[in-house]
Amino acid sequence: KIYFLALTASLMMNQEGPAFQIHFYLDECYEQFRSLEKERKKAEVILKKAFPGKRAAVMTNTNPPKTPPKSTRVDYLxxxxxxxxxxxxxxxxxxxxxxxxxxxxxIHAALKTHHMAICITQSRRKEDSGNMTKQQQQGINFTEDRDNPLMVMALKELAATTKRLRTALWCALQSTLPKAVKTQEHDVEEEAALHAFLLLKG
Structure with missing residues (x-):
């Protein structure tokens, strides 16, 4: 039954084409982003409790990225x-x-591949922006969800690398916490996932 549902979803995306897939993977990217943000904040709280009184220098971005005028969902993402x-x-x-x-x-490899996925998505978005300007000058209607298989691939990879970074964050937390206060919120399957992740080639 599970295989049938997965096959049906795959067939639906293929039939709908890149326009449908852009929305699908964009939603997936936002879901993974929100989960990463939530888990990062939770990890910060756990570390603060596990290492009371210890403060490490934290780098702050003095020039944070900003969304361009007339931003799309991809720009915000x-x-x-x-x-x-x-x-x-x-x-x-x-x-x-x-x-x-x-x-x-x-863990560092997961961070690097996630950064690369963001850069690729940003590059695809810039290409879209350039094409939009040209087509608008020619009087051609341009929409964000037009057929664009390259953007589909970029969003799909960004969703996957964000999910992997979430795993890396969890592994990093487990590696950092003292054994006496190591979080007990993972089960046997997650423990196995930790070892499997760390055994993968970087």
């Missing part, structure tokens, strides 16, 4: 992802200061 990426990177730096050792290479 890119800016929000860039801001959250910087906050997660800063948190990883703090974790390394607290535990005194570098985080696993796969």
């Amino acid at each position: 890119i800016v929000n992802q860039m801001k959250e990426q910087a906050k997660v990177a800063s948190l990883f730096d703090r974790m390394e200061c607290l535990c005194g050792v570098p985080l696993h290479i796969n």
